[in-house]
Amino acid sequence: MLVLVPWAVLVLVWYGVSRSGLINPGLVPTPLQVGERAWALLVHGHLARDMLWSTERVLVGVVLGTVLAVPVGFLLGWYREVRRFIDPVINFFRALPPIALIPLVIVYFGIGELAKIVILFYAAFFAAVIVMYEGIAQISPIYVRVARTLGATDGEIFRRVIVPLAVPHMLTALRVALGVAWATLVAAELLAAREGLGAVIENAATFFQLDIIYVGIISIGLIALVMDLALRAVARRMVSWQERIGS
Amino acid sequence: MSAAATRIVFDHVSVAFRTAGGLLPVVEDVSWSIANGEFVSIIGPSGCGKTTMMNMVAGFVQPTTGRVTLDGAAITGPGPERGVIFQEYGVFPWLTVEENIAFGLRLRANRAADDERRATCSRYMQLMGLNEFARSFPKTLSGGMRQRLAIARAYAVKPEFLLMDEPFGALDAQTRSQMQNLLLDVLQQEEKTVMLITHSVEEAVYLSSRIIVATARPARIREVIDVPFAYPREESLHESAAFGELRSHVRDLVMKEYAMQQRQQGAAAAGH
Numbered sequence: 101m102l103v104l105v106p107w108a109v110l111v112l113v114w115y116g117v118s119r120s121g122l123i124n125p126g127l128v129p130t131p132l133q134v135g136e137r138a139w140a141l142l143v144h145g146h147l148a149r150d151m152l153w154s155t156e157r158v159l160v161g162v163v164l165g166t167v168l169a170v171p172v173g174f175l176l177g178w179y180r181e182v183r184r185f186i187d188p189v190i191n192f193f194r195a196l197p198p199i200a201l202i203p204l205v206i207v208y209f210g211i212g213e214l215a216k217i218v219i220l221f222y223a224a225f226f227a228a229v230i231v232m233y234e235g236i237a238q239i240s241p242i243y244v245r246v247a248r249t250l251g252a253t254d255g256e257i258f259r260r261v262i263v264p265l266a267v268p269h270m271l272t273a274l275r276v277a278l279g280v281a282w283a284t285l286v287a288a289e290l291l292a293a294r295e296g297l298g299a300v301i302e303n304a305a306t307f308f309q310l311d312i313i314y315v316g317i318i319s320i321g322l323i324a325l326v327m328d329l330a331l332r333a334v335a336r337r338m339v340s341w342q343e344r345i346g347s
Numbered sequence: 348m349s350a351a352a353t354r355i356v357f358d359h360v361s362v363a364f365r366t367a368g369g370l371l372p373v374v375e376d377v378s379w380s381i382a383n384g385e386f387v388s389i390i391g392p393s394g395c396g397k398t399t400m401m402n403m404v405a406g407f408v409q410p411t412t413g414r415v416t417l418d419g420a421a422i423t424g425p426g427p428e429r430g431v432i433f434q435e436y437g438v439f440p441w442l443t444v445e446e447n448i449a450f451g452l453r454l455r456a457n458r459a460a461d462d463e464r465r466a467t468c469s470r471y472m473q474l475m476g477l478n479e480f481a482r483s484f485p486k487t488l489s490g491g492m493r494q495r496l497a498i499a500r501a502y503a504v505k506p507e508f509l510l511m512d513e514p515f516g517a518l519d520a521q522t523r524s525q526m527q528n529l530l531l532d533v534l535q536q537e538e539k540t541v542m543l544i545t546h547s548v549e550e551a552v553y554l555s556s557r558i559i560v561a562t563a564r565p566a567r568i569r570e571v572i573d574v575p576f577a578y579p580r581e582e583s584l585h586e587s588a589a590f591g592e593l594r595s596h597v598r599d600l601v602m603k604e605y606a607m608q609q610r611q612q613g614a615a616a617a618g619h
């Protein structure tokens with residue numbers, strides 16, 4: 101129950117701000133107004149459908165991005181020489197905000213679903229690949245040595261040592277990719293999307309419907325939070341062997 | 348007493364590492380050998396090249412000049428007949444105690460049937476006092492228990508050689524003495540040829556059949572000392588006069604080399 105306290109405080113502060121009169125009340129809808137609007141959109145509008153669209157795009161982008169990032173991260177992490185050449189290239193692309201690529205993506209992929217997936221894939225891949233290869237590069241060589249002295253072949257070392265040690269990094273990569281993908285979602289849905297939470301926010305902004313903007317933003321936050329919690333629960337089970345500070 | 352067969356030979360071995368400051372000679376023209384069933388300890392100042400010598404036997408480092416051979420053939424890589432217990436234990440954190448011990452037995456090189464593997468695991472867990480922790484992850488073990496786990500894991504694949512790099516260095520005096528006796532017990536049950544690296548003169552004299560005192564870096568052999576005490580050895584050996592005499596002799600040699608190493612380091616620091 102204690103976990104709810106900070107949320108309650110947040111809502112109270114929000115209430116206080118919207119009621120204080122310090123800011124034009126027209127600019128800050130109250131939590132109640134936002135809640136009512138969310139309910140209305142859920143029951144009579146398309147909020148559920150928009151959430152689904154956005155979630156689906158994020159998931160597809162993240163899954164595709166991570167699926168590619170894991171083997172690439174493995175290669176980069178394991179082969180120092182490869183890393184030396186590829187690292188600057190990866191950092192170059194990673195430094196580009198995905199939003200900056202939108203005009204190009206429109207030119208090459210149009211404004212359909214594919215374009216949005218491409219953007220999210222891009223964002224997820226570069227976030228995940230860095231986490232993955234940094235993680236692999238830090239694996240202590242002692243475990244590989246021990247395995248070799250026990251008679252392990254290269255293949256056995258990969259399967260029985262590297263892969264288990266890589267799992268925590270894979271999960272972290274997935275989490276980071278999810279975070280970045282949600283952050284990029286609104287940008288991706290700016291590509292003339294008619295559905296999705298990004299589109300909801302965009303449309304509401306055009307008509308200055310502040311309460312709907314709030315609904316959209318909070319929805320994104322909530323879904324991202326739920327996903328992260330789920331992933332952490334999975335991670336706790338899969339890597340319960342890890343020593344952690346403060347647990 | 349018939350001489351046991353010579354197994355491992357260092358034949359005029361030198362090693363130099365390429366470092367930022369140029370070529371660093373670490374081992375210099377070392378020749379010695381280990382016969383079957385011997386317990387050889389190497390003692391010498393920190394950083395003199397002991398681990399490097401062990402790594403050549405383990406197959407991780409190749410000599411720059413000279414040869415290190417096992418039964419006459421040059422050592423080119425690690426193998427399950429040479430069990431290594433590393434200075435940093437290297438227990439696998441993602442496996443439970445039992446799975447750690449079983450690790451080697453699941454590899455193609457020494458795959459054992461399920462029931463045989465289970466029997467081996469429980470035998471060594473019993474021996475090392477790890478029974479209650481069979482299903483625990485290493486993060487819940489103490490340093491001494493991790494050390495015993497590393498030994499159990501190395502033993503499980505039945506190596507002919509045990510290469511131990513300061514295996515008890517991180518343990519408190521009581522645990523250390525327990526571990527020494529345990530090692531002697533186990534060796535009494537399963538004959539093995541042992542190469543032990545240690546900083547403790549007491550430990551070297553108590554455990555070994557032969558002690559090699561290495562010089563300050565680059566490591567050369569200062570003296571080879573045969574330890575005359577018969578196995579099995581008992582705690583009371585520590586108290587005997589002959590033990591005390593040998594201990595002071597070895598200590599004198601070792602102290603001189605440690606002092607030499609310090610002087611070298613001092614000179615190197617002043618030169619920079």
Ligand SMILES: Nc1ncnc2c1ncn2[C@@H]1O[C@H](COP(=O)(O)OP(=O)(O)OP(=O)(O)O)[C@@H](O)[C@H]1O
Pocket residue numbers: 364365366371373392393394395396397398399400434564
């Ligand atoms: N791969 C390497 N590359 C460069 N230098 C190395 C390498 N391995 C060891 N050295 C250097 O060789 C010297 C001897 O190292 P080694 O690990 O053999 O010492 P040691 O006798 O085991 O010391 P300690 O008692 O502290 O464990 C050290 O100065 C070390 O820095």
Ligand SMILES: [Mg+2]
Pocket residue numbers: 397398399434512
């Ligand atoms: Mg060492």
